[in-house]
Amino acid sequence: MINLVQNEMLKLVRKKKLVVVALIIGILISVFTYAQYKEAQRTLERLGDVDWRTTLQQQIIDTQNRLTSSRISDEWKSQLQLRIQQQQYYLDHNVNPMEPGAPTFMREFAKNSIDLFLPLMVMIIAADLVSSERSAGTVKLLLTRPVKRWKILLSKYITLVLAVSFIIVLFGMFSYLISGLVFGYQGWTAPVITGFSVEAGELITSGIQLIPQWQYLLMEFGLVWFVALVVGTLSFMLSVLIRSTAAGMGVMLATLISGMILSNMVSSWVSAKYLFMINLKLTDYLTGSAPPIDGMTLGFSLAVLAAWGLAALAVSFTVFLKQDVY
Amino acid sequence: MSEITLSVKGLRKVIGKKEIIKGLDFDLKKGEVFGFLGPNGAGKTTTIRMLVSLIKPTSGSIEICGYNVETHFIEAMSRLGCIVENPELYPYLTGWENLEHFAGMLPNLDRAHMYEVVKLVRLQERIHDPVKTYSLGMRQRLGIAQALLGKPKVLILDEPTNGLDPAGIREMRSFIRFLAEEEGLSVLVSSHLLSEIQLMCDRVAIISKGEIIKVDTVDSLLSMQERLIWRVSPLEKAQRILEERTHVTVGGDSTLITTYSESEAAAWNRALVEQGIEVKEMQKKLPALEDLFLELTGGESVD
Numbered sequence: 001m002i003n004l005v006q007n008e009m010l011k012l013v014r015k016k017k018l019v020v021v022a023l024i025i026g027i028l029i030s031v032f033t034y035a036q037y038k039e040a041q042r043t044l045e046r047l048g049d050v051d052w053r054t055t056l057q058q059q060i061i062d063t064q065n066r067l068t069s070s071r072i073s074d075e076w077k078s079q080l081q082l083r084i085q086q087q088q089y090y091l092d093h094n095v096n097p098m099e100p101g102a103p104t105f106m107r108e109f110a111k112n113s114i115d116l117f118l119p120l121m122v123m124i125i126a127a128d129l130v131s132s133e134r135s136a137g138t139v140k141l142l143l144t145r146p147v148k149r150w151k152i153l154l155s156k157y158i159t160l161v162l163a164v165s166f167i168i169v170l171f172g173m174f175s176y177l178i179s180g181l182v183f184g185y186q187g188w189t190a191p192v193i194t195g196f197s198v199e200a201g202e203l204i205t206s207g208i209q210l211i212p213q214w215q216y217l218l219m220e221f222g223l224v225w226f227v228a229l230v231v232g233t234l235s236f237m238l239s240v241l242i243r244s245t246a247a248g249m250g251v252m253l254a255t256l257i258s259g260m261i262l263s264n265m266v267s268s269w270v271s272a273k274y275l276f277m278i279n280l281k282l283t284d285y286l287t288g289s290a291p292p293i294d295g296m297t298l299g300f301s302l303a304v305l306a307a308w309g310l311a312a313l314a315v316s317f318t319v320f321l322k323q324d325v326y
Numbered sequence: 327m328s329e330i331t332l333s334v335k336g337l338r339k340v341i342g343k344k345e346i347i348k349g350l351d352f353d354l355k356k357g358e359v360f361g362f363l364g365p366n367g368a369g370k371t372t373t374i375r376m377l378v379s380l381i382k383p384t385s386g387s388i389e390i391c392g393y394n395v396e397t398h399f400i401e402a403m404s405r406l407g408c409i410v411e412n413p414e415l416y417p418y419l420t421g422w423e424n425l426e427h428f429a430g431m432l433p434n435l436d437r438a439h440m441y442e443v444v445k446l447v448r449l450q451e452r453i454h455d456p457v458k459t460y461s462l463g464m465r466q467r468l469g470i471a472q473a474l475l476g477k478p479k480v481l482i483l484d485e486p487t488n489g490l491d492p493a494g495i496r497e498m499r500s501f502i503r504f505l506a507e508e509e510g511l512s513v514l515v516s517s518h519l520l521s522e523i524q525l526m527c528d529r530v531a532i533i534s535k536g537e538i539i540k541v542d543t544v545d546s547l548l549s550m551q552e553r554l555i556w557r558v559s560p561l562e563k564a565q566r567i568l569e570e571r572t573h574v575t576v577g578g579d580s581t582l583i584t585t586y587s588e589s590e591a592a593a594w595n596r597a598l599v600e601q602g603i604e605v606k607e608m609q610k611k612l613p614a615l616e617d618l619f620l621e622l623t624g625g626e627s628v629d
Contacts, residue, residue, distance in 0.1 A: 003430040010427065014418050137414035141472065144378045145431040146404035325380040 004147070004155030005162075012125070012159060021121050021167055025174050028117070032109060033179045040100075052096045060087050082290055086196060089205060093193065101187025102180035103213050107220060109175050111287065114224050115280040116256060118171065119231035123252050125163045126235035128245040129156050130320070135243060139325060153320045157236065157313070164232045168225045172217075192216040196288020197297075216286070223282040226302070230276065230309040231256070237312035240320050256280075263292040273300070276308040329356040331405075331512040332377070332480045337386035339372055346372050348536040349386070354480060354512040359502060361527035361544070362516035369536040370516045371411070374484050377514070378408045391479050404433065407478035411485065413469020417458035421449060421468050424457060425475065432476050440475065447471045447501075463494040470501070481505065481513045487522060499526045524548075532622055539622050552586040556598075557607035564603045568594060586610055 012018065043055060063084050067077060090097045098104055130153070133139040142152055176185070194216060195207040231252075238248035259277020266272040273279070273293045282305075284291060285298040332354035339347040347369050354360050364370050375381040377388055379395050388395040393402035415424045425444070429435045444453050447467040457465065466486070473481060486502065487495045503526065505511045517523050523530055524544060531541045540547070558564040561580055568574045568584055571594055577583045584594070591608070598605055 003435075007427050007430050010419070010423070011416065014416075014423075136416075137412065138416060140378075140380055140410045141414065141428065142431075143380055144403065144406070144408050144410070145428065146400045146402075146433065146476070147431050148399060322382075324382060325375070 001151065001155060001158075004151060005158050008129075008155050008159035009162070012163060017125055018163065018166070021124055022170055022174075025121065025167075025171055026178070029109065029175050029178045033105065033182050036105065036179075037182050052098065053091060056087055056091055056097070060084055060091075063087075079290055082288075086288060089196075089208075090193060093210075095191050095193055095210065097193075099187050099190035099213070101183050101190070102176045102185050103187040103217060104190070105179035105183055106172060106175045107192075107213065107217055109179075110171070110217075110220050110224050111283040113171070114227050114283050116260060118167070118224060118228050119256055119280070120253075121167055121171075122164055122228045122232040123235045123249060125167070126160055126232040127239055127249045127252065129160060129236060130239040131243055131245045131248055134325075135245065143325060149321050150317060153240075153317060157233075157316075160232050160236055161229065164228050165225065168221060168228060171224075172221055188212070188214045194219075194286050194288070220283055220286060223286070226305065227280050227282055230305045231280075233309045233312045233316075234276070237316045240316045266292055269293075270295075274304055276305055279304045330354065331356050331391055332514065333387075333389040334377070335387050335389075337373065337376060337388065338384045339376060339381065340384045346536055347376070347383075350533075350538050352531050352538065352541055354514060356479075356512055357506050357510045358528040359506045359513045359515060359526055361523035361530035362514060362533060363520065363523045363530055364516075364518065364533035366518055368533045370518075370533060371484060373533070374408075374410060374482060374514075374516055377482055378406065378410060379403065380410065404476055405479045406482065407473030407476060407480070408482040409466075409469045409473055409484060409486065410482075412488070413465050413472070415457050415465065415468060415472070418456065420456050421453040421460070421471075424468065425453075425472060428472050429475050439477070443471045443474050446474065462489050463491070463497075466490060466494070466498065479511065481511050483513065483515050485517055486515060487517070487519070495522070502526055534622075553611045554584050554586040554591060555607075555609040555611055556582040556584065556605065557609075558582065558598065559604050559606070563601070564598055567597055567601055567603065571597070 047055060047058060063080050066072065067080055067084075072080075087097070098108075130139075133142060143149060190213045191210045192213050193208060193210055195209045197204045197207055234255075235248065235252050238251055239245070242248040242251070255277050259275070259280060262272060262275070263278055263281065266278065270293055273296050278292055279296070279301040281292075282298065282301055285301070291297075291301075330353045334350055334352050337347060337350040338345065350373060352360075362370055362373070372381060376383045377395075379388075379399070388402075390402040391405045393405070395402045415421075416427070419427065422440075422444075425440055426435075429440055444450055447470055449464065449467055449471065452460065452464060457468065460468065470483075470486075473483075483502070487498050490498060499522070502513055502515065506513050506528075515523070515526060527544055529541065529543050530547065532539045555577060556564065556568070557580070559580070561576075561582070565574055565576065565582055568582060571590070572584045572587075575583045595605060595608065
């Protein structure tokens with residue numbers, strides 16, 4: 001088995017896929033770091049060198065102004081109201097939600113990458129793991145060895161799990177190192193508030209905890225890893241089912257994007273909460289944003305994602321073991 | 327010579343409602359090159375893919391060295407080497423890495439044997455170059471090296487000379503003969519080229535529309551087809567005389583064609599001469615497998 005995984009890793013490395021992923025992540029993080037730096041400078045210009053409380057206060061006032069506008073939808077309105085309540089909570093407890101520094105950047109960037117950017121990176125690896133062997137015909141050589149088919153597929157899946165883990169670690173390291181150049185590397189122990197929950201549009205603060213940022217990051221990256229793994233597993237299944245890598249990627253991309261669009265408009269379609277792509281934004285449960293459909297919880301989303309992942313694995317193995325190869 | 331290394335019994339494949347392979351039976355013996363001959367679409371490739379377990383047979387059994395492919399997959403497959411269609415290797419790896427990759431899938435990786443195999447296919451000089459820089463002939467040789475890594479008893483080659491230049495074809499042919507004669511492998515070679523099978527194989531199975539029409543040694547298949555061509559005059563009278571003794575057909579260019587029989591040819595000739603026929607020419611014709619093939623398959627096209 002170790003030999004097989006080594007083979008798969010060798011192929012992965014020599015195809016330079018990981019290099020591509022690392023480059024994309026590196027470039028994107030640099031761009032976002034710069035953008036955030038510019039943003040900070042603008043705030044500085046606008047409000048002068050004031051402390052974060054003033055800035056937060058200003059943000060609350062801005063949001064309240066927007067709320068008075070009659071043209072925004074009710075849903076959006078309740079979202080904004082939740083945000084105000086949260087920001088007020090931060091203010092009341094004297095906790096800076098945006099403590100400047102690389103760890104805060106990591107936190108924010110991971111939150112924004114969980115439902116599209118990181119799944120995309122994982123897809124680059126997962127989408128052609130099996131289909132490339134089929135389109136190149138090398139699968140015929142693999143399957144005529146004295147090795148059972150399930151072992152061959154398992155070695156590929158293990159490789160995928162390792163690659164996903166590697167990408168997440170790389171992502172964390174890059175975002176820390178690159179953003180630290182601008183924002184400084186401090187802030188691991190800054191307090192972060194988590195445990196907000198939303199019930200019937202109301203912010204519930206009873207379960208709230210104040211934890212150091214490193215602990216928060218650990219939880220967050222755990223969730224990010226899980227989401228990446230589930231998306232990877234689904235792409236893996238498509239790679240087994242669909243011979244063309246491009247078609248497999250297209251299907252996956254379409255579902256991911258439709259998930260993003262749906263999340264904003266399915267609050268009344270309750271059964272949509274069983275779709276995996278609605279459940280990708282696990283980090284929202286940490287920050288306490290309202291879930292796309294009422295009644296969704298972290299446990300629920302984890303269970304839905306796990307079920308999808310396991311089903312995809314079952315399909316992959318069943319098909320791969322039975323398939324006639326032409 | 328009589329040890330059976332590959333045994334196929336009642337092999338069938340049904341896809342949808344169509345029966346692609348209609349019950350094949352044949353055996354491969356140690357040290358022989360067995361040809362699998364048929365036009366495109368006859369079911370050669372499907373059969374070969376069933377032999378190497380890429381396709382699951384609908385029914386029938388395949389045994390390699392006595393191990394059933396379905397029940398003793400590992401034992402059977404470790405005695406088999408194969409190239410199915412073109413040797414598809416990883417172009418972004420070097421030849422050596424490709425070999426290491428496939429050697430890693432065998433129960434025990436034997437580096438000394440890897441060197442031997444590389445030497446056998448004469449790739450020593452280029453083995454550490456990426457495969458994408460190889461010529462087709464070199465890829466084919468690397469493909470064979472890969473098939474030989476596991477020290478197989480049975481080697482299955484699907485169209486091994488496809489796309490090679492004449493020198494490459496000759497080289498491949500002598501290499502396959504060498505493997506069978508010197509190394510004692512059983513080699514199954516499929517081809518739609520009759521000349522190739524004729525030059526390289528000991529026995530041949532002729533397959534058409536999913537059925538084996540005939541399995542026999544190349545020699546006896548050819549002798550079956552030996553013909554005697556007579557150039558005589560007058561033609562009609564000679565034809566009558568010969569028809570009393572054997573089966574006669576009229577050939578073009580005012581000739582008569584009969585079967586060839588060493589014991590009787592002289593007697594037929596004497597009979598003709600005694601009745602005043604001028605025998606201008608008697609020619610024994612050794613036909614190509616091609617004629618036989620056309621006869622057996624009823625003129626199905628072969629290129």
